Amino acid sequence: MKRILLIITLCLVALTGCTSSMNASTVKFGDDLVFVKSGDTYIIDLENSTELVKSKREEVLQTLVDEETLGDVVGLTTTTANIFYQMGIMPVGAPESPSLNMEIASQQYALEETGAIDKSRVLNVGSALAPNVEAIIELNPQLALYSSAMPKADYVANLEAGGVNVSSIGQSDYIDMFVLLDVVNELTNFENSQSTELMNSMVESLKSTLEIIENADAEEKTVAILLVTEGSINVNNDATVLGQVSKALGMKNVFADSENAELNKEQLLTLNPDYIIYYSHGMGTEAVSNFEAELTSDTSIYRELDAVKNGQAFQVASEDFVFSSSVDFNIIEVIKFLAEKFYA
Amino acid sequence: MIKIENLTINYEDQCVLDNVSTTFPKGQITTIIGPNGCGKSTLIKAIAGLFDNGKSQIKIDGKPRSEYQRKEFSRKVSFLMQFSAAPIGMTVRELVTFGRQPYKQKFKNFTTEDYKVINWAMRKTSTDKFEDKLVSQLSGGEKQRVFLALALAQKTEVIILDEPTNHLDIKYQHELLQLIQELNLEEKITIICVLHDVNQAYRYSDKVVVMKSGKIIASGTPEQCLTKDIMHQVYDVNCMIEKIGNHHNVCVI
Amino acid sequence: MRNKQVIAYLVVITLLIITSLVAITVGGSTIGATEIIDLLTNSEDVSNTSKIIIFEIRIPRIIGAITVGATLAVSGTLIKAVMKNPLADTGLLGIQSGASLCAMIVILIAPQFMPMLPLFAFGGGISAYLMLSVLAYKDGIQPLRLVLAGVAVNSLFGAFIGIITIYNSEELQNALTWLNGSLASITVTDAKILVIYGTIALIIAMFTIPKCNLLALDDMTIINLGENLTRTRMILASVSVLLSAISVSIVGVIGFVGLIIPHIARMIIGTNHKYMMPFSMILGSLFVLLADTMQVIVFSPVEMPVGIIISLIGAPFFLYLLRKEKI
Numbered sequence: 061m062k063r064i065l066l067i068i069t070l071c072l073v074a075l076t077g078c079t080s081s082m083n084a085s086t087v088k089f090g091d092d093l094v095f096v097k098s099g100d101t102y103i104i105d106l107e108n109s110t111e112l113v114k115s116k117r118e119e120v121l122q123t124l125v126d127e128e129t130l131g132d133v134v135g136l137t138t139t140t141a142n143i144f145y146q147m148g149i150m151p152v153g154a155p156e157s158p159s160l161n162m163e164i165a166s167q168q169y170a171l172e173e174t175g176a177i178d179k180s181r182v183l184n185v186g187s188a189l190a191p192n193v194e195a196i197i198e199l200n201p202q203l204a205l206y207s208s209a210m211p212k213a214d215y216v217a218n219l220e221a222g223g224v225n226v227s228s229i230g231q232s233d234y235i236d237m238f239v240l241l242d243v244v245n246e247l248t249n250f251e252n253s254q255s256t257e258l259m260n261s262m263v264e265s266l267k268s269t270l271e272i273i274e275n276a277d278a279e280e281k282t283v284a285i286l287l288v289t290e291g292s293i294n295v296n297n298d299a300t301v302l303g304q305v306s307k308a309l310g311m312k313n314v315f316a317d318s319e320n321a322e323l324n325k326e327q328l329l330t331l332n333p334d335y336i337i338y339y340s341h342g343m344g345t346e347a348v349s350n351f352e353a354e355l356t357s358d359t360s361i362y363r364e365l366d367a368v369k370n371g372q373a374f375q376v377a378s379e380d381f382v383f384s385s386s387v388d389f390n391i392i393e394v395i396k397f398l399a400e401k402f403y404a
Numbered sequence: 405m406i407k408i409e410n411l412t413i414n415y416e417d418q419c420v421l422d423n424v425s426t427t428f429p430k431g432q433i434t435t436i437i438g439p440n441g442c443g444k445s446t447l448i449k450a451i452a453g454l455f456d457n458g459k460s461q462i463k464i465d466g467k468p469r470s471e472y473q474r475k476e477f478s479r480k481v482s483f484l485m486q487f488s489a490a491p492i493g494m495t496v497r498e499l500v501t502f503g504r505q506p507y508k509q510k511f512k513n514f515t516t517e518d519y520k521v522i523n524w525a526m527r528k529t530s531t532d533k534f535e536d537k538l539v540s541q542l543s544g545g546e547k548q549r550v551f552l553a554l555a556l557a558q559k560t561e562v563i564i565l566d567e568p569t570n571h572l573d574i575k576y577q578h579e580l581l582q583l584i585q586e587l588n589l590e591e592k593i594t595i596i597c598v599l600h601d602v603n604q605a606y607r608y609s610d611k612v613v614v615m616k617s618g619k620i621i622a623s624g625t626p627e628q629c630l631t632k633d634i635m636h637q638v639y640d641v642n643c644m645i646e647k648i649g650n651h652h653n654v655c656v657i
Numbered sequence: 658m659r660n661k662q663v664i665a666y667l668v669v670i671t672l673l674i675i676t677s678l679v680a681i682t683v684g685g686s687t688i689g690a691t692e693i694i695d696l697l698t699n700s701e702d703v704s705n706t707s708k709i710i711i712f713e714i715r716i717p718r719i720i721g722a723i724t725v726g727a728t729l730a731v732s733g734t735l736i737k738a739v740m741k742n743p744l745a746d747t748g749l750l751g752i753q754s755g756a757s758l759c760a761m762i763v764i765l766i767a768p769q770f771m772p773m774l775p776l777f778a779f780g781g782g783i784s785a786y787l788m789l790s791v792l793a794y795k796d797g798i799q800p801l802r803l804v805l806a807g808v809a810v811n812s813l814f815g816a817f818i819g820i821i822t823i824y825n826s827e828e829l830q831n832a833l834t835w836l837n838g839s840l841a842s843i844t845v846t847d848a849k850i851l852v853i854y855g856t857i858a859l860i861i862a863m864f865t866i867p868k869c870n871l872l873a874l875d876d877m878t879i880i881n882l883g884e885n886l887t888r889t890r891m892i893l894a895s896v897s898v899l900l901s902a903i904s905v906s907i908v909g910v911i912g913f914v915g916l917i918i919p920h921i922a923r924m925i926i927g928t929n930h931k932y933m934m935p936f937s938m939i940l941g942s943l944f945v946l947l948a949d950t951m952q953v954i955v956f957s958p959v960e961m962p963v964g965i966i967i968s969l970i971g972a973p974f975f976l977y978l979l980r981k982e983k984i
Contacts, residue, residue: 329706
């Protein structure tokens, strides 16, 4: 089985290698990702993409195995269940959460109610933090996935002891999303229209983003990315989601090599970035409005910052997306939003 | 004069003082004796006001204990309870100075009058010789004299002492009791004292109150109270009263 | 005051001034002594950013450290006097936990009351103290029972804090920083609150000095002197709780300052609170400012909560005291 997969992969690599002369249908985004059009669908151009992309892809491929497995997946994290649904793959199990996709929720059933496993519907596995381990073992899916942005929880060992194959799925940066789509497209022989269309639309969106960047002046701009919570502000370095997006968009993160620790305000003042972008997770709206009030106040210590004076300090938020710690396909909206903010 | 009428005190469901009535005459040394647990300590603690109940049955100069303000009472009666722990790092003078606390006006310093009294109290008790020493470094006898100086500095009419000779060597026991007697004679201070030693009570008191099981068995002059019969009744021992030199002594046979 | 005491005072005051001067020249940016000298000689040459860094970040932080140290040390001095116990400390006895629980609830539920945070924290601290009194008083206070009651009160409030943190797990990161006691996010407003409340409470504390000395006597002697022991204790404990509540509500729980600083002050100055309490206050300021400045020098630009540094220095020293002295 594995050998066959390997051969397929090698064939694909060879195939993409042949067509790798950068033609008009090639899209390069950031330092890592290169897409190429193969037939009607964009695929990742492994020849021209970096080792990072290759290893990520290899990992996802090994995790998802084949089409049969794809149809029998439990999403242990809400966002994981959501992204599978968006790719046209209904999970067989998903947690109970207000942020779970409505369509999945409507298919959900609780084992206590029905008393029997029904793989044509979606099992309610309970809280994402402490799922109903016994029910999942009884469901016996081929694969249970949790977001790589979450730490490995204690219950995973119990699930594995019950014979469930548990794995984390990349949701830590934007590359992960494209890699996942690419693998799913391949495993479904490009016959899953939802995932191929999603890939195409996302790459098209990247293309238009790149156009915006190209039309802007070449000067490199600096940015500071802040995570705002009640009473404390933390910086985001280059390894964070927004750090990577900003980098791919040609920005220089002033805290690129810092720890993701509490903001040293003095440092921010002396680094004086061109843009300050901030976000909050969960119920941080109060924290954000406090921070905004502080930014705009006349007596604020931030008043001399260029970003504040030029109105280039803003929250990463819009009606189109909710930014959370686990990346989902909304990341394309975040990329578009930031590109427009940075280069408009 | 302190007068007690029908005082009953219950402590943790036990009757510690059972309908006690007695008087402590002005200018005299009155000693309370009795076996352990007879209620003698409770009686003086009640006078000192350490119990909430029974305060109206105790009258000091005709005024019930309950009607006295804290400061007012501490200018009238001072008491020295057993096992007064030596405060850490405090000198003799510093400790005796606290005796003027009841006279101190809020947010004001001590007056020269206060310092005069402090010096006098230390001189009287011969504690002025080591006034800069730490109280915790003194011997048991010296410590008791320092606390007596503190009581003296309060300039009260009455001083109540709970077994002041406890844990002292016999020499210091008599030294202390002689000092108390001296203060009584020279300064006309009324002394109420709980003593363990019957002979010391005989020798130094004007009046003796004998207690057992929360009741007063006898009260009056030492000669009236410390008889063979009463000794037998109270302590359950046979004894003789012998006169040795000028003093009567109770000898257990 | 004896010569030795005068020298001790001069030494700590000098050290405090020196540390403040060092603290003003170090931080997350390169702004140092040259900019400060420029600022003093010819302020037009200095950029606005430098001015903001010096006047609105570093100076509030120094003032914060000094006030926090002073309030915690005096609070510790008072609670030790009330409890007659060198082990007594508002941090150890759970009073700070009570205060931080209330402060936390206000921050999460009613952020509009933030300027009155010290008062709410005071309410929490007082309830912890009352619980402690009920648990620990029985025929006087036994040191062991007091410490055990403190452990109980501490873990009880700790549990409540835990529940709140779980329910607001999104803010967990920040709550932890706050619980460790951090001076990093002190703003000009915070510094103002600290100074106003702190000064008032410290002045009140200085008026209690005679009562603190009085409480060194045994209970019977105190009653003999016509003192209302219960009331005196309650007043002193309230002032102590107020002092730590002020600090807790702005910078979070900082242990060991109240525990070891009064102890050291007593070893140097003696037991008379008239000299010891102000000394303890200055020594506390010096200790916290020194710890925070060291933290900046060593870890900057990473902000290490000063509470962690203090525990790092304080805990071994406390263990040393435990071994050396009969506590």
